[in-house]
Amino acid sequence: MAQTLNNQITREPYLQAPSPSEITVRWRTNLMTRSTVFYGKDERNLNHRTDSLQYNTEHEVRLSGLEPDTRYYYRVVLPKDTLTGKIFSFYTLPQKRLSETYSFALFGDPGSPGEDQIKVRDAVMKYYADKKMDFWIQLGDNAYRHGTDQEFQNDFFTPFKEMLGHYPSFSTLGNHDYHDVDFGSKYAQTTKSNVYFKIFSLPARGEAGGVPSGNSSYYSMDVGHVHLISLDSYGIEKNGKMVFDPGSAQYEWLKQDLQALENHRGFIIVYTHFPPFSKGTHDSDSDSIMIGMRENLLPLLERYGVDLLIGGHSHAYERSPMMKGFYGKSAEFDTKYAFREYRKNVEGFGKADLYKKEGKEGIAYMVTGNSSATSASRYPDFPHRAMKYSNDRSSGAFIVEVQKNQLTMKWLTGNGIMEDAFVIEKDFRR
Numbered sequence: 126m127a128q129t130l131n132n133q134i135t136r137e138p139y140l141q142a143p144s145p146s147e148i149t150v151r152w153r154t155n156l157m158t159r160s161t162v163f164y165g166k167d168e169r170n171l172n173h174r175t176d177s178l179q180y181n182t183e184h185e186v187r188l189s190g191l192e193p194d195t196r197y198y199y200r201v202v203l204p205k206d207t208l209t210g211k212i213f214s215f216y217t218l219p220q221k222r223l224s225e226t227y228s229f230a231l232f233g234d235p236g237s238p239g240e241d242q243i244k245v246r247d248a249v250m251k252y253y254a255d256k257k258m259d260f261w262i263q264l265g266d267n268a269y270r271h272g273t274d275q276e277f278q279n280d281f282f283t284p285f286k287e288m289l290g291h292y293p294s295f296s297t298l299g300n301h302d303y304h305d306v307d308f309g310s311k312y313a314q315t316t317k318s319n320v321y322f323k324i325f326s327l328p329a330r331g332e333a334g335g336v337p338s339g340n341s342s343y344y345s346m347d348v349g350h351v352h353l354i355s356l357d358s359y360g361i362e363k364n365g366k367m368v369f370d371p372g373s374a375q376y377e378w379l380k381q382d383l384q385a386l387e388n389h390r391g392f393i394i395v396y397t398h399f400p401p402f403s404k405g406t407h408d409s410d411s412d413s414i415m416i417g418m419r420e421n422l423l424p425l426l427e428r429y430g431v432d433l434l435i436g437g438h439s440h441a442y443e444r445s446p447m448m449k450g451f452y453g454k455s456a457e458f459d460t461k462y463a464f465r466e467y468r469k470n471v472e473g474f475g476k477a478d479l480y481k482k483e484g485k486e487g488i489a490y491m492v493t494g495n496s497s498a499t500s501a502s503r504y505p506d507f508p509h510r511a512m513k514y515s516n517d518r519s520s521g522a523f524i525v526e527v528q529k530n531q532l533t534m535k536w537l538t539g540n541g542i543m544e545d546a547f548v549i550e551k552d553f554r555r
């Protein structure tokens with residue numbers, strides 16, 4: 126006898142492309158249906174609804190007309206089902222006001238299933254138990270080993286189900302997200318046909334500020350007075366250029382996006398998968414992608430006032446001083462490139478390094494590619510000489526807190542210990 130197949134939610138709701146007034150809710154069902162989201166400010170009265178009348182198994186509904194920095198409750202609904210879907214909540218992004226504070230977490234290489242992944246996730250959620258997390262970022266390699274849909278389902282959507290349903294997130298592309306089990310990475314790198322692009326709704330149209338990139342591989346947005354830029358480090362463009370080569374579409378867009386920030390009174394943070402400096406599980410002295418990123422992009426990022434660059438890929442934690450003019454190999458690093466440091470107390474950590482940035486140029490570099498797996502460096506010259514602090518033993522995630530002209534960074538390990546912290550203080554009058 127034929128079995129009856131009931132319609133079910135097979136991928137729980139996840140929040141994408143937030144702004145102060147809009148957010149995208151996505152989910153998956155096993156059968157094609159229309160899409161409805163009920164939402165409202167009162168959990169017991171979800172008095173708004175948005176529908177999409179197309180039949181889909183991949184549901185994508187954009188909620189609009191929302192108030193900034195406001196908590197909304199929502200529930201996705203299956204046809205003829207008005208009560209059974211689980212209720213989640215989210216906050217819309219805040220609007221630009223210098224007095225406000227923001228906080229977000231970054232998970233580097235989060236898609237390796239196992240104990241480290243769960244411990245780091247739980248440590249971050251415990252940290253935010255009594256604080257607001259505005260959003261979180263995945264730094265690429267979101268599902269091992271090949272970024273297939275099944276791997277995304279098992280190793281990303283399942284362990285991060287609660288976080289994805291309650292906190293909007295942004296993603297950047299990793300090399301494993303570019304694996305293509307059918308035709309090879311190069312095919313995906315050039316055609317962008319990988320599953321990643323089907324899964325994530327990224328703000329390529331300037332949904333939350335920034336110059337529209339028109340390309341989901343890279344984008345930017347504003348959260349309050351923080352401008353965030355996500356760069357692809359592994360794609361190949363139609364003309365054969367790597368995405369970090371001058372003349373590539375990404376490079377030219379990046380320049381425009383940075384030029385538009387000339388009078389920006391705030392922070393500029395770049396995140397990307399391949400870091401320019403590392404001696405963790407990858408060596409930036411010899412890795413051609415890391416060298417290409419470093420030599421082509423760093424002078425540009427410096428010139429336009431980027432403050433912090435965060436990468437993953439290397440399964441370690443590494444943090445440089447604030448520095449300027451250094452684009453070389455580890456052995457070539459000299460303290461003349463590093464800014465003078467001060468000290469400042471960070472709650473939960475103690476005396477931390479304080480980087481004061483008075484001029485336009487100076488970037489602090491972070492690697493945090495170990496939120497689901499860590500691995501001892503295989504390079505005898507670990508740590509990288511440009512790094513102020515390196516750790517290849519603990520897995521962890523990275524928390525950024527913004528308050529007026531101070532950025533506080535905290536590295537939280539899977540054991541719930543804050544093993545590193547530092548502060549960037551910037552003079553916005555420059």
Ligand SMILES: [Fe+2]
Nearest residue numbers: 266299300438
């Ligand atoms: Fe990677």
